[in-house]
Amino acid sequence: MPETNSLGLAEKNGLVTAAGDGIGRASALAFAAAGARVLISDIAPEGLEETARLIREAGGIVETMVGDASAESMAEASVARVVELWGSLDFAHNNAGIGAPNAPFTEQDRAAWERIFSVNVFGTMAFMKHELRQMEKQASGAIVNTASMAGKDGSPGLSPYVASKWAVNGMTQTAALEYAARGIRVNSICPGATLTTALRTWRASSPEAYDAVAASIPMRRMGEPEEQAAAAVWLCSAQASYITGTLLNVEGGDGILGKQ
Ligand SMILES: NC(=O)c1ccc[n+]([C@@H]2O[C@H](COP(=O)([O-])OP(=O)(O)OC[C@H]3O[C@@H](n4cnc5c(N)ncnc54)[C@H](O)[C@@H]3O)[C@@H](O)[C@H]2O)c1
Numbered sequence: 001m002p003e004t005n006s007l008g009l010a011e012k013n014g015l016v017t018a019a020g021d022g023i024g025r026a027s028a029l030a031f032a033a034a035g036a037r038v039l040i041s042d043i044a045p046e047g048l049e050e051t052a053r054l055i056r057e058a059g060g061i062v063e064t065m066v067g068d069a070s071a072e073s074m075a076e077a078s079v080a081r082v083v084e085l086w087g088s089l090d091f092a093h094n095n096a097g098i099g100a101p102n103a104p105f106t107e108q109d110r111a112a113w114e115r116i117f118s119v120n121v122f123g124t125m126a127f128m129k130h131e132l133r134q135m136e137k138q139a140s141g142a143i144v145n146t147a148s149m150a151g152k153d154g155s156p157g158l159s160p161y162v163a164s165k166w167a168v169n170g171m172t173q174t175a176a177l178e179y180a181a182r183g184i185r186v187n188s189i190c191p192g193a194t195l196t197t198a199l200r201t202w203r204a205s206s207p208e209a210y211d212a213v214a215a216s217i218p219m220r221r222m223g224e225p226e227e228q229a230a231a232a233v234w235l236c237s238a239q240a241s242y243i244t245g246t247l248l249n250v251e252g253g254d255g256i257l258g259k260q
Helices: 023-034 045-057 072-086 111-138 159-182 198-206 207-216 225-236
Strands: 013-017 038-041 063-065 091-094 143-146 184-191 247-250
Touching: 013 023, 013 072, 013 184, 013 198, 023 038, 023 063, 023 091, 023 225, 038 045, 038 072, 045 063, 063 159, 072 111, 091 111, 091 225, 111 143, 111 159, 111 184, 143 225, 159 225, 159 247, 184 225, 198 207, 225 247
Parallel strands: 013 038, 013 091, 038 063, 091 143, 143 184, 184 247
Antiparallel strands: none
């Protein structure tokens, strides 16, 4: 796929996790549209194959890997596969994350905390570790993690999710500092409410509740996965060459209100 802009991602190599739907699919499509080669992974094969089909249909280069992003073996194998296929790992979008059951702090059981932390924290940590090891050898690379606006503030009913996303942002800024002088940049996107499958289903079943939430956002709408993807791609691009450790709000102005 020819480069059609100045992102500097043409013929760069990278990976996107949880790319079978939502933000991950949009991100994989956007990296491929910028001319990059991308290894996409997901725990569910059907959506993953559909993402790969969409990329190939648009003339992009893509490989797939099915697996659970919480597993260290998956992180190690993903990085190794990108290098084996294409010779380097220039960018990585660690996007896999799961939600929390909505309940007050006192009713959140430890199993829920462990489930969420295994994907959101330990999965992201494992991917970052193996990506950084490879990027250190190259003395170059850019990582973007999908955090959340819930990783910057409190959010009633979502304590395990909030804590996990603060951890993602903490890992982002710590790795950014550790690797800034070694040619590696590490940033996060912090999505606000984004119209992925779960929110589209909720909009269809509870339109009034959906409209009330959308109306409370300064831009009066929720975000699109493509808007999250654009931010992730830009942070990994040459245009963001002096940006590291940034936790970028992509939330229609919602964060300004401090209501998360
Ligand atoms: N959608 C939102 O409003 C929103 C807001 C803030 C942050 N986020 C974050 O964005 C990221 C993506 O969210 P989304 O809403 O696009 O996701 P989604 O729920 O649409 O799911 C995307 C994909 O994740 C895959 N997946 C789930 N568990 C996995 C695992 N353990 N390993 C590998 N793949 C797995 C699913 O199979 C699915 O294909 C997550 O980290 C989420 O926390 C989303």
